[in-house]
Amino acid sequence: MRNDVRDLRRARGLSQEQLGRELGVSRQTINAIEQGRYAPSLPLAIHLARFFRQSVEEVFHVD
Structure with missing residues (x-):
């Protein structure tokens, strides 16, 4: 399963820790x-x- 968590996190300027x-x-x-x-x-x-103010389907993608 793919996801956009890294891109969304970086767009907010957050570290993984934050x-x-x-x-x-x-x-x-x-x-x-x-x-x-x-x-x-x-x-x-x-x-x-x-x-991230998204739906689950917008963040996670079943391949």
């Missing part, structure tokens, strides 16, 4: 999501999408 702190997860979790090595839980995916 985004993780905002969402209550570790920097490593953000890194794993961005690398496509970890598919977040549905609550985390929704939280990420809401943080």
